[in-house]
Amino acid sequence: xxDSREAIRQRILGRIRESFPAAPVAQLxxxxxLAGSLGLNSMQVxxxxxxxxxxxxxxxxxxxxxxxxxxGRCIDFVARETG
Amino acid sequence: MKRAHIxxxxxxxxxxxxxxxxxxxxxxxxxxxxxxRTGVRQRRAAADGELGYQLGAAAARRxxxxxxxxxxxxxxxxxxxxxxDYVAPGSGVLVQRELGCRRALPAYDLRxxxxxxxxGLSLGRAxxxxxxxxxxxxxxxxxxxxxxxxxxxxxxxFGDAGAAVLMGPSDDEESGILELELGADGNGAAIAIAxxxxxxxxxxxxxxxxxxxxxxxxxxxxxxxxxxxxxxxxEIFRAAVATMVRSSRAVLERIGSTPAAVDWFLFHQANLxxxxxxxxxxxxxxxRCPSNLERFGNTTSASxxxxxxxxxESGRLRRGQLLLFSTFGAGYAWGTxxxxx
Numbered sequence: 001x002x003d004s005r006e007a008i009r010q011r012i013l014g015r016i017r018e019s020f021p022a023a024p025v026a027q028l029x030x031x032x033x034l035a036g037s038l039g040l041n042s043m044q045v046x047x048x049x050x051x052x053x054x055x056x057x058x059x060x061x062x063x064x065x066x067x068x069x070x071x072g073r074c075i076d077f078v079a080r081e082t083g
Numbered sequence: 084m085k086r087a088h089i090x091x092x093x094x095x096x097x098x099x100x101x102x103x104x105x106x107x108x109x110x111x112x113x114x115x116x117x118x119x120r121t122g123v124r125q126r127r128a129a130a131d132g133e134l135g136y137q138l139g140a141a142a143a144r145r146x147x148x149x150x151x152x153x154x155x156x157x158x159x160x161x162x163x164x165x166x167x168d169y170v171a172p173g174s175g176v177l178v179q180r181e182l183g184c185r186r187a188l189p190a191y192d193l194r195x196x197x198x199x200x201x202x203g204l205s206l207g208r209a210x211x212x213x214x215x216x217x218x219x220x221x222x223x224x225x226x227x228x229x230x231x232x233x234x235x236x237x238x239x240x241f242g243d244a245g246a247a248v249l250m251g252p253s254d255d256e257e258s259g260i261l262e263l264e265l266g267a268d269g270n271g272a273a274i275a276i277a278x279x280x281x282x283x284x285x286x287x288x289x290x291x292x293x294x295x296x297x298x299x300x301x302x303x304x305x306x307x308x309x310x311x312x313x314x315x316x317x318e319i320f321r322a323a324v325a326t327m328v329r330s331s332r333a334v335l336e337r338i339g340s341t342p343a344a345v346d347w348f349l350f351h352q353a354n355l356x357x358x359x360x361x362x363x364x365x366x367x368x369x370x371r372c373p374s375n376l377e378r379f380g381n382t383t384s385a386s387x388x389x390x391x392x393x394x395x396e397s398g399r400l401r402r403g404q405l406l407l408f409s410t411f412g413a414g415y416a417w418g419t420x421x422x423x424x
Contacts (some may be wrong), residue, residue, distance in 0.1 A: 001240070019363060041119065042316065043320050043356040043357070044356060046316075046320045047324070050321060050325070050360070052317075055255065064322075
C-alpha cells in the first residue's frame with residue numbers, strides 16, 4: 001500500500017470518526033460495505049461522501065455517487081482525482 | 084433605515100394525528116423504518132372536507148389576534164402552498180374571503196414548495212420597505228398528506244399544517260429582517276417532481292429529458308393523485324446540505340456575523356439527516372436548532388413559521404435575539420434570512 005494511499009485512507013477514517021462518532025470504524029475493511037459496516041443509512045453515506053469531497057477538495061459526480069459503497073472504492077476515487 | 088419585521092405568528096394544525104405505525108403497515112415496512120430514515124414519528128392529516136385554505140385562514144386569524152390587528156388593516160395577502168385547493172380562484176383571495184376582509188387588497192399566490200415561506204417573506208419585505216404596505220399577511224398552508232399516500236417514497240414524510248405571520252415595519256433600527264437571500268436552479272427540476280392532473284408527465288411531449296429513469300419507476304406507481312412522484316434522495320440531500328450551508332454562511336457574512344452569534348436556527352423541516360449534516364458543518368449545538376419534524380413531518384412552506392410560533396409560545400424567544408431561517412426544496416429553490424427579533 002503506497003504512502004499516498006495510506007494517507008488518503010487515514011484522512012477518510014478521520015472524517016468518519018469526526019462526523020459519525022458512534023460508527024465502529026475499527027472494524028472497517030476496504031471491502032466491507034460502508035452502510036452495513038458503519039450502521040449508516042443511505043443518506044448518511046451520501047453525507048460521508050460529501051465529507052470526503054470537502055476533505056480532499058474534489059467533487060464526486062452524481063453518476064459516481066452510488067458506486068462509492070466501500071472504503072476501498074472511496075480511496076481509489078480520491079487517488080484518481082488527486083493524481 | 085426602515086426594516087420589515089414579523090409582528091406575530093399564528094398556526095393551525097389538523098386534529099387528526101397519523102402515527103408511523105399506520106404508514107409502515109401500509110408500506111409493509113418494519114417498525115422504526117420511518118423514524119430512522121427521516122426523523123418523523125407522527126404527522127397531522129386534514130379531515131375530510133378540511134381544505135388547505137381553511138387551515139391557512141385559521142392560522143391567519145390567530146396571527147391577527149396575537150397582534151391585536153383587524154383584517155381590515157391588511158395591505159396585502161401572500162399565500163404559499165404546494166397543492167392548491169382549486170385551480171381557480173387562487174388561495175390568497177379565499178383567505179381574504181374567510182377573514183371577511185372587505186378591502187380590495189392584492190392577494191398573491193406563491194408556489195415555491197419548501198422555499199415558499201422565504202419567498203413570501205421576501206415579497207412582504209419588499210412591499211413594506213418600498214412603502215407600499217404597512218401590514219402584509221403571509222400565509223403558508225399545506226394540505227398534502229393524502230396526496231402523497233400513494234407514493235412510498237413520500238408517504239412517510241409529508242404532513243398537513245397552516246401557519247401565518249403578520250409582517251409590518253420594524254419599530255426601531257435594530258430589529259427586523261437584516262438580510263435575505265433567495266435562489267433557484269431549474270437544473271434540479273427533475274430531482275423532485277410531482278405532476279398536476281392536466282399534465283401527463285408520462286407522455287413524451289411532456290416528459291423532462293432527465294426523467295426517463297424516473298418514469299420507469301413511476302409506471303409502478305398507482306394512478307391516483309399526481310401522475311408522477313419522483314424523488315432522488317441522494318441528489319436532494321447533497322444539494323440541500325451544500326446550499327443551506329453556503330447560503331447561511333453568505334447571509335451571516337453580509338451582516339458581519341457568524342454562526343456562533345446566532346441564537347436560533349430555524350431550518351426547514353424536511354429530513355433529520357439533512358439538518359444534522361447542516362448543523363455539523365456550521366458547528367451548531369442542537370439546542371439552538373428547534374425541530375418539529377418528529378411531530379409534524381415535512382409541512383413544506385409551513386415548517387419554518389410553525390417553528391417560529393412554537394419558539395414564541397415557549398417563551399424562549401427574546402427581543403434582541405438573532406434568528407436565521409434557511410430552507411431548500413424542489414425546483415431547486417432556496418432561501419435564507421437573518422432576522423433580529
